Amino acid sequence: MAFRETNGIVSTDGDAVAEADVIMTAAALGLAALHIAGTKSPIQFDMDPLEAGKDPTKLTFLQEAVNRMDAAVAAYLEKEGKMAGYVKAGTSPGYDPGAVIMGVYALAGQSAPSKVTAPELSVEGKKLWEKIWNDNVAKQYKGRGAYTGFVDNHNTEGDTKPIGPLSSARFVAKDSDEKLPSRWLPATENELWRSRERLGKKGDVVSWGIIGGERANNKSAAKDAEKGTNEADVIIADVKAIGMEYVGGDLTKDEIAMYTHGMIQAIYRAYHLGPSCSPYEIAVGSLTKKMASCLTCTLFMTANGYPPNSIHLGRGESWAPLFSPYYPEDPHRQPTAQEAAVIRDLNNRWYEKCLEYLQTGLKVLDDTHIAESHGKSRDAVRKYLEEHATDEKAGGALILDAVTIHDGEAERIHRTLQPVA
Numbered sequence: 001m002a003f004r005e006t007n008g009i010v011s012t013d014g015d016a017v018a019e020a021d022v023i024m025t026a027a028a029l030g031l032a033a034l035h036i037a038g039t040k041s042p043i044q045f046d047m048d049p050l051e052a053g054k055d056p057t058k059l060t061f062l063q064e065a066v067n068r069m070d071a072a073v074a075a076y077l078e079k080e081g082k083m084a085g086y087v088k089a090g091t092s093p094g095y096d097p098g099a100v101i102m103g104v105y106a107l108a109g110q111s112a113p114s115k116v117t118a119p120e121l122s123v124e125g126k127k128l129w130e131k132i133w134n135d136n137v138a139k140q141y142k143g144r145g146a147y148t149g150f151v152d153n154h155n156t157e158g159d160t161k162p163i164g165p166l167s168s169a170r171f172v173a174k175d176s177d178e179k180l181p182s183r184w185l186p187a188t189e190n191e192l193w194r195s196r197e198r199l200g201k202k203g204d205v206v207s208w209g210i211i212g213g214e215r216a217n218n219k220s221a222a223k224d225a226e227k228g229t230n231e232a233d234v235i236i237a238d239v240k241a242i243g244m245e246y247v248g249g250d251l252t253k254d255e256i257a258m259y260t261h262g263m264i265q266a267i268y269r270a271y272h273l274g275p276s277c278s279p280y281e282i283a284v285g286s287l288t289k290k291m292a293s294c295l296t297c298t299l300f301m302t303a304n305g306y307p308p309n310s311i312h313l314g315r316g317e318s319w320a321p322l323f324s325p326y327y328p329e330d331p332h333r334q335p336t337a338q339e340a341a342v343i344r345d346l347n348n349r350w351y352e353k354c355l356e357y358l359q360t361g362l363k364v365l366d367d368t369h370i371a372e373s374h375g376k377s378r379d380a381v382r383k384y385l386e387e388h389a390t391d392e393k394a395g396g397a398l399i400l401d402a403v404t405i406h407d408g409e410a411e412r413i414h415r416t417l418q419p420v421a
């Protein structure tokens with residue numbers, strides 16, 4: 001399906017940044033409102049306790065974002081009774097080497113353990129878990145935001161092996177790929193491209209979606225960098241050197257980068273193996289200590305019945321699910337029809353829930369709660385979904401588009417919602 005080359009994500013000439021703010025804030029509000037209305041129990045958004053300890057203003061910032069969400073959701077749910085205080089801020093489980101994020105608990109804030117350092121695993125699963133966090137595996141990504149997915153397997157018949165390591169990997173979205181939903185690519189004249197133009201190379205831009213691409217104007221400070229080397233290309237090379245697989249290779253300027261996190265890969269594989277298999281994600285390397293799932297992973301996990309034990313409102317830069325089976329352990333393997341069907345079915349459930357989260361969140365974002373600066377963008381997102389009512393993938397696709405504008409979800413929520421009076 002051809003990319004929409006417009007200035008705004010949902011409008012010809014709108015503000016893409018404000019539209020991304022509205023889309024992701026609506027998704028978070030919709031998730032919270034539907035969870036609270038459905039279960040009558042709270043939802044909690046966490047930050048890393050280490051970070052909160054180092055810089056208390058960050059916790060204040062999260063608390064303020066959550067207060068704004070809470071006020072908007074409580075007003076929306078008024079008819080259900082008094083629901084204030086159901087959207088909470090907290091800290092995620094503490095980090096220890098080998099700590100995991102799990103996709104099996106009830107939604108964050110309910111029965112999540114304070115630390116998940118030694119999950120109850122099968123004998124083979126425990127061996128694999130130890131190998132991954134001790135980095136005794138052939139190849140895994142260990143840079144910024146590095147989590148490795150794996151699947152523990154308690155099956156006693158048939159396939160009984162655990163699966164992993166499943167590192168985050170980068171994929172290429174091509175507009176000719178029929179498995180993809182309709183995607184947005186900023187129009188050539190959009191000022192979002194400006195920061196992606198390589199230092200001293202007019203018109204030569206880093207492809208849309210690539211993490212770090214917005215630093216292409218900056219001269220690299222790396223010691224061994226050649227003269228004229230820009231920061232973006234250094235980041236791209238470093239991330240590859242530190243173990244991230246770039247599936248499909250380099251991108252042209254007409255393609256979009258997508259990153260699929262280890263937890264999501266683990267969920268497809270766990271689902272395929274059956275109910276006695278559980279998806280996990282382990283923090284690896286020395287840069288990653290936050291034991292919570294990003295909002296984008298959370299939407300997918302919740303849609304498919306594997307809600308995370310802790311959620312954060314940080315970044316899910318250019319996040320995407322898989323669109324084709326991916327076997328890092330055996331790249332030449334031909335997927336079976338059933339394996340392809342698992343991807344299709346889980347993605348379809350995700351599309352369906354994304355639309356529901358967005359439509360609910362857009363109702364929560366009424367005139368009383370939306371920031372004045374974002375009213376026009378909210379109306380544009382509403383109009384787009386109305387006009388694409390027959391496209392069941394439209395909601396999920398807007399979330400994919402919104403997170404190609406790289407920012408923290410708490411920052412977007414701050415900009416989109418009115419302060420609480």
Ligand SMILES: [Zn+2]
Pocket residue numbers: 261263293294296297298316
């Ligand atoms: Zn994630």
